[in-house]
Amino acid sequence: MGTSSLFDVSFSSGIKTITMKDTRSRNALSLNMQKELYKYITADWDDKKLRAIVLQAEGPAFSSGHNLKEFNFDTNDKSLLEEVFKMATKLMLSITECPVPVIACVNGIAAAAGCQLAAQCDIVVASDKSLFSTPGVSVGVFCSSPGIPISRTIPRKLATYMLTTGLPITATEAKSAGLVSVVCPEDQLKGQVEKICAAITAKSRYVVTKGKRFYYRQIDMTMKEAYKIGELEMIERISESEGQEGLKSFIEKRKPNWKHSV
Incomplete structure (x- = not known):
């Protein structure tokens, strides 16, 4: 390169x-x-x-x-x-x-x-x-x-x-x-x-990227502040297509088909 x-x-x-x-x-x-x-x-x-x-x-x-x-x-x-x-x-x-x-x-x-x-x-x-x-x-x-x-x-x-x-x-x-x-x-x-x-x-790039950003965002917050935004983060990620694909693949016992973006 x-x-x-x-x-x-x-x-x-x-x-x-x-x-x-x-x-x-x-x-x-x-x-x-x-x-x-x-x-x-x-x-x-x-x-x-x-x-x-x-x-x-x-x-x-x-x-x-x-x-x-x-x-x-x-x-x-x-x-x-x-x-x-x-x-x-x-x-x-x-x-x-x-x-x-x-x-x-x-x-x-x-x-x-x-x-x-x-x-x-x-x-x-x-x-x-x-x-x-x-x-x-x-x-x-x-x-x-x-x-x-x-x-x-x-x-x-x-x-x-x-x-x-x-x-x-x-x-x-x-x-x-x-x-x-x-x-x-x-x-x-x-x-x-x-x-x-x-x-x-092997993971979704989108999920890893969003997760890394949230991790560094919350790390210096108080626990109460972190939990407040953590609730919203969990809801948003589960509701997205990558979250739904991951859950469905787990239930259906198959490998997930990641799109890497939503």
Whole structure:
């Protein structure tokens, strides 16, 4: 589908695979890296054939975080920093706004903004050799932005441990805390991702898209507020053709014939 010095991108059987390959920088999220990744993530959203996005990396690091060389600047000119972090916010939010699930496939270290990138994804599959860390505090830059999705994913005591010490946690620890969905040996990583993708593609794209949007809409509401809009969401989805087809296929003991749109 596309290639550059920073990425390989392919599209097969409904799955877009984006591979970060800037191994010399350990896939550091430079401004250009972020812009290109945003472009690849947001492309094809209207293509009904797109069912999931897999984000992976070559080399020993999923991503080492922001490119610190971009932070060494004249303190009187913060324009580059402003552009870097505005782009980072735009990139991270695009993952939540993406109409299909975004799956991080982590095989190595995910540090600082690299950990943020993984935490922002809908699903994280990690090899048992992977590590997750927010070491910015060690170089005088507290990982404030990386802490945003991390603190919304894992318990407070572990989040503050990571953010204030800079020490890494293992993939197994990350799974226990809720940062990682699946942990497996390195040689099983591809198979686990394929299994998840197969489960997603067997479902209605329309149902998954609507469900993902509702999930992120309600997650920061109070329980009472969430239930109020949840009632309306359930009624609307059941009443639509995809909901009716799913129910009828269950009752009739057959595979559903999804239209993927209503």
